[in-house]
Amino acid sequence: MNSVFDEFVAKDFTKNGQTMFRNEQTPEKQNQRAKTRDVYVAEIDNQIVGMVEATFPDHINRIFIDKKYHGKNFGKKLMSKIENIYKKKGSIKIKVYASDFAVKFYQRIGYKKTRGLVKRKFGFVYQPMKKKL
Numbered sequence: 198m199n200s201v202f203d204e205f206v207a208k209d210f211t212k213n214g215q216t217m218f219r220n221e222q223t224p225e226k227q228n229q230r231a232k233t234r235d236v237y238v239a240e241i242d243n244q245i246v247g248m249v250e251a252t253f254p255d256h257i258n259r260i261f262i263d264k265k266y267h268g269k270n271f272g273k274k275l276m277s278k279i280e281n282i283y284k285k286k287g288s289i290k291i292k293v294y295a296s297d298f299a300v301k302f303y304q305r306i307g308y309k310k311t312r313g314l315v316k317r318k319f320g321f322v323y324q325p326m327k328k329k330l
Contacts, residue, residue: 310326
């Protein structure tokens with residue numbers, strides 16, 4: 198996950214923000230978050246090649262796909278899994294704060310921009326988006 202972050206997303210963070218993000222990606226912290234969030238992974242030969250983390254009822258927290266597997270529908274399949282589960286549970290929409298790199302991916306799978314770019318502390322810039330289920 199960190200290599201994908203470094204290559205595609207880190208540019209949207211200040212140095213402090215990059216450090217904070219990486220510090221949240223330890224196996225211990227990921228396991229802790231998994232207790233209160235929905236986490237699904239894509240695997241090939243017992244190797245994780247992608248993951249999505251979401252919070253019911255309507256928010257995608259993060260999705261990362263190993264660079265070697267971009268464009269091979271792993272992201273689409275993981276998002277579809279979360280969307281279908283949340284729809285069955287009664288959600289009517291899913292929201293995401295997309296990195297600049299990910300906006301086109303989300304648009305291809307039906308997400309729409311909800312307003313202009315937002316800049317948060319630590320320099321993180323994101324595009325709010327949502328999809329009706």
